[in-house]
Amino acid sequence: GQQVMQIPQYQHVQEGEDFTTYCNSSTTLSNIQWYKQRPGGHPVFLIQLVKSGEVKKQKRLTFQFGEAKKNSSLHITATQTTDVGTYFCAALDSSYKLIFGSGTRLLVRP
Amino acid sequence: DAGVIQSPRHEVTEMGQEVTLRCKPISGHNSLFWYRQTMMRGLELLIYFNNNVPIDDSGMPEDRFSAKMPNASFSTLKIQPSEPRDSAVYFCASRSQTGRQFFGPGTRLTVL
Numbered sequence: 001g002q003q004v005m006q007i008p009q010y011q012h013v014q015e016g017e018d019f020t021t022y023c024n025s026s027t028t029l030s031n032i033q034w035y036k037q038r039p040g041g042h043p044v045f046l047i048q049l050v051k052s053g054e055v056k057k058q059k060r061l062t063f064q065f066g067e068a069k070k071n072s073s074l075h076i077t078a079t080q081t082t083d084v085g086t087y088f089c090a091a092l093d094s095s096y097k098l099i100f101g102s103g104t105r106l107l108v109r110p
Numbered sequence: 111d112a113g114v115i116q117s118p119r120h121e122v123t124e125m126g127q128e129v130t131l132r133c134k135p136i137s138g139h140n141s142l143f144w145y146r147q148t149m150m151r152g153l154e155l156l157i158y159f160n161n162n163v164p165i166d167d168s169g170m171p172e173d174r175f176s177a178k179m180p181n182a183s184f185s186t187l188k189i190q191p192s193e194p195r196d197s198a199v200y201f202c203a204s205r206s207q208t209g210r211q212f213f214g215p216g217t218r219l220t221v222l
Contacts, residue, residue, distance in 0.1 A: 031209070033210070033211075035211075042213040042216050043153070043211075044213070045210045045211060045212070048208070048209060095166055097165075097166055098155070100152070
């Protein structure tokens, strides 16, 4: 079945530093979604990317979808303590269910 | 809109007991998903329904797990009998027409 690999597993940064998480698939993806889960919370939808090479921004967050639609990244500029949580990418498979990556847990030192 | 509603929020039970988790999806969403999350296995899809019909239950661990969706506004996930390894957070999610999934707050299950 389709798999989505996500790295790194953990990232510990100093507040103000940048952060990036990467998502890769061996197959072409129809779209990619990103979710954030705060500690003790539930996954919350951030964004969906559909087009090859698409780049979207939400304040300090930049999301990219690769030209071949096999990879994606989420970049946070100048992290803040409010960015703490686990970031998941997820892709639709052929039966229209979301396949989630394993997540990247972000810790921010104040 | 109240979002996806799950109950109970916390459940502590003893091994061998039956556990029933409940979910009310967002009105108008046609797809409903049950997930299980643990530190070891991450976020796993157990089953999903489309228009109240189970479409894919390949993630259901074994026959002790069953799920129903008798109508568009209610679903249950039942574990009978429960075992300590079932301890996890169980999330229900519903999906909008745009493909965005909305998760409920989850049920934290502890089986002693």
